[in-house]
Amino acid sequence: MKDRYNRTIDYMRISITDRCNLRCTYCMPQDISLTSMENILTYEEIIRICTNAAELGITRFKVTGGEPLVRKGCVTLIRELKRIPGVEQVTMTTNGVLLGRYLEELIQAGIDGINISLDTLDAGRYEKITGKNVLPDVMENIEQAVASGVRVKLNTVLQSGVNEDEWESIALLAGKKQLDVRFIEMMPIGFGKNCRGISGRELLERMKTRWPDIEEAADIHGNGPAVYYHVPGWKGSIGLINAIHGKFCASCNRIRLTSRGKLKPCLCFGDTVDLMPILRSRPATEKSDSFGDIESEDMIRRAIAEAIAEKPAQHCFEQKDHITEESQMVSIGG
Numbered sequence: 001m002k003d004r005y006n007r008t009i010d011y012m013r014i015s016i017t018d019r020c021n022l023r024c025t026y027c028m029p030q031d032i033s034l035t036s037m038e039n040i041l042t043y044e045e046i047i048r049i050c051t052n053a054a055e056l057g058i059t060r061f062k063v064t065g066g067e068p069l070v071r072k073g074c075v076t077l078i079r080e081l082k083r084i085p086g087v088e089q090v091t092m093t094t095n096g097v098l099l100g101r102y103l104e105e106l107i108q109a110g111i112d113g114i115n116i117s118l119d120t121l122d123a124g125r126y127e128k129i130t131g132k133n134v135l136p137d138v139m140e141n142i143e144q145a146v147a148s149g150v151r152v153k154l155n156t157v158l159q160s161g162v163n164e165d166e167w168e169s170i171a172l173l174a175g176k177k178q179l180d181v182r183f184i185e186m187m188p189i190g191f192g193k194n195c196r197g198i199s200g201r202e203l204l205e206r207m208k209t210r211w212p213d214i215e216e217a218a219d220i221h222g223n224g225p226a227v228y229y230h231v232p233g234w235k236g237s238i239g240l241i242n243a244i245h246g247k248f249c250a251s252c253n254r255i256r257l258t259s260r261g262k263l264k265p266c267l268c269f270g271d272t273v274d275l276m277p278i279l280r281s282r283p284a285t286e287k288s289d290s291f292g293d294i295e296s297e298d299m300i301r302r303a304i305a306e307a308i309a310e311k312p313a314q315h316c317f318e319q320k321d322h323i324t325e326e327s328q329m330v331s332i333g334g
Helices: 043-055 074-082 099-109 123-130 135-148 164-171 190-194 200-210 276-281 294-309
Strands: 011-015 060-064 089-094 113-117 152-156 180-184 227-230 237-241 254-257 262-264
Touching: 011 043, 043 074, 043 276, 043 294, 060 074, 074 089, 074 099, 099 113, 099 135, 113 135, 123 135, 135 152, 152 164, 164 180, 164 200, 200 237, 254 294, 262 294, 276 294
Parallel strands: 011 060, 011 254, 060 089, 089 113, 113 152, 152 180, 180 237
Antiparallel strands: 227 237, 254 262
16 A cells, blocks of 8 residues: 555554553663553454455564563464455564563464674673573573574664664674674664664674675565665675664655554654554354454555555654654564
């Protein structure tokens, strides 16, 4: 489906929970007010939304949180998403803590790729950033995921004075393993507003100095805005997601669904289209192969189309006083 700027919107990020088993400093550093279970989308409601979204041309879905694997039944949801007619790809973003427990089930469910957050290779620093001493578990789960053959990407957020000195050692994981390492600029959303990130532009200059033969990759690595680079002889690649210093809004292809049933046209702004009133006032028909009456499903499709139509031309992350999104990142799904 096209938005009003003629961009093709074919990718939806789905936050299935605002709960997490870590407390990362730039996302959820302390316990915050969480949504009660009765006020978040059921899996049946998510499937209903995604089925209608697929009819509009959204064919790729990313399951996020919070941490998606803390919600019971996450694997079943992924299996059901894969069964929706027209769906081409279902992937997940996870902190990796529980990945080993569910990896085989995820593969059997048909997961197409797994993104794992990893901001440091130092156990003490990991505990300081995330609040938990579980880095060995995460590293073991990364190894298992790579060995399984599923496509693995590591997501790293560098912070000045925190972990920026580790950019090279983390990048080198792409040289040793069949995976991609992606450096993501700090999003000035929620707690992230108070953190000082490292620009992708600066990081690229460091990489060119360290590896003079690094070159931009010609092949496509995913659905998002990362620009990938490859060092000859490496098994994987390095991706840069430069939301602040390398605006990619002109090619944005995504929309976001929060766990509360709100469609977000853009991460930067607080504007949403609320699907919950439609879903709860016109629930799916019980014991039926269809979700509900034709009118209610049409209402869902019109709401999705409305959210896509409302996508702004670009974000304003470089002008913090113009950002209208006030929620924490953990409640949005990134």
